[in-house]
Amino acid sequence: MNLKRFGVPAVVALTAALALSSCASNEGGAAAPEESTSTLSGNLVGAGASSQDTAQQSWIAGFQTANPDVTIDYDPSGSGAGRDTFLEGASAFAGSDRAFKDEEVAAGGFASCAPDSNIVELPLYISPIAVIFNVEGVDTLNLDAATIAGIFSGAITNWNDPAIAATNPDATLPDLAITPVHRSDDSGTTENFTEYLGAVAPDVWSYEADGVWPIEGGEAAQGTSGLVDAVTNGTGTIGYADASRAGDLGTVAVQVGDDFVEFSPEAAAAIVDASPLAEGRSEGDIAIEIDRTSEEAGVYPIVLVSYLIGCEQYEDAANAELVKSYFSYIASPEGQDVAAADAGSAPISDSLREKVDAAIALIK
Structure with missing residues (x-):
């Protein structure tokens, strides 16, 4: 199955991206239902992998439909910039096409997180x-x-x-x-x-x-x-x-x-399920070691596992509530299916979802 039919427009400039992500999703086809039972409100800021951009816009639209008093801004500035932004505390979550390295995690200094908090790294966007x-x-x-x-x-x-x-x-x-x-x-x-x-x-x-x-x-x-x-x-x-x-x-x-x-x-998806988790990580840090040399039938080894990264414990309780809810939506079958339809990504398996849901439960 080839993904060529999933072509998407070019990423727009930073200011336009932030405006569109927060406004278009509220005003366009993803308009909130007339009555919503959601009590969530506030603004959630994320930044990072441009590979996730199409999926992020779909996730944002779906989440804001169910939670009309929430706005989410995602800047597709690239994985490195997204990790730096998260480290500096300028965003509540990051998108990254790789997990933080062992030495980066050990160094800590994640400004949005409470002191001594671990981070959660969730492999929620899988794409060749x-x-x-x-x-x-x-x-x-x-x-x-x-x-x-x-x-x-x-x-x-x-x-x-x-x-x-x-x-x-x-x-x-x-x-x-x-x-x-x-x-x-x-x-x-x-x-x-x-x-x-x-x-x-x-x-x-x-x-x-x-x-x-x-x-x-x-x-x-x-x-x-x-x-x-x-x-x-x-x-x-x-x-x-x-x-x-x-x-x-x-x-x-x-x-x-x-x-x-x-x-x-x-x-x-086949190569991800055939690969082990990285050793020595905390409970919520689900970093995957892709087996690039696998010769199993039907696997594609040049795969991108892009992570949603947040804190187990946040300095700001409002960020914790929004991140936990947003990550839960992204990990859900609905969220994964939306990304598959709009961005051509591979929905995570049920066994991987169990690990992800347990990690999300740690966020507070």
Whole structure:
């Protein structure tokens, strides 16, 4: 199942995003029912992963419909910026395409949280990362991990390279330079993508997984929308982005074992359920260690697990109540189905939901 039909508009500027997220959801199709039993009120501020933006707008609309006296602002500023904003106490929750690292959690200093509070990290947005390209006349390619790594490392520079032709005998590959495009910002999508390359093609990709692109040079673009625009408007371009944003671009089926697997919500969910939880985390910190090297049938290993991050204990009780209610809605079957319909994400499994609900119960 390909997600190209789930293309979405580009992310707008910060001021417009905040205005639309808080106003459009109240005034548009998500108008609150005439009578509401909700007693929640207030403003909730979040920031972070741009990959979640479409899902966040749907979640905000649904939550504000049920709770018309609540407004939620989510700034899709990128995972790194979102984590920093949460650390500084300028937001009550963050969206991030990776969990906080062990050393970051140990350092603490989460300004919105009560002293000595643990954080909750909930894997509530699961989506494949698509390798997208723009080559006239070519809609899809089968590529192994070493070839993908060679392209993005600069070792493979032309679309008719023998490594690409070997797994695509029926494709008409042009004598055309490859232009790899990477994120210019600190991005959880980049960290997930580089983690995959290093795990599956270590002989070709010698760089550590990082949210900051590790190679000098090449074409860089800000945010998910910027990268997709750069690939779309270029010639011979290739990049990586949340699969919901693939649109009409060419996409790659990646080799898993002896098969080539196209991205899909089902394949993304399968790799998450086949992967272990990180060790040594607190009860509410559900960080997942994705098994990028899995050869199980039907799994897609270039997957983005994007987290909703909050505090177990908040300095502000009003924030605690709003975050707990909002996270509960996002984790519910209704919230997960809304994101799947609008953003092409993979709904979490029932077994994962049990762990998430237990973590949300800790928020106070």
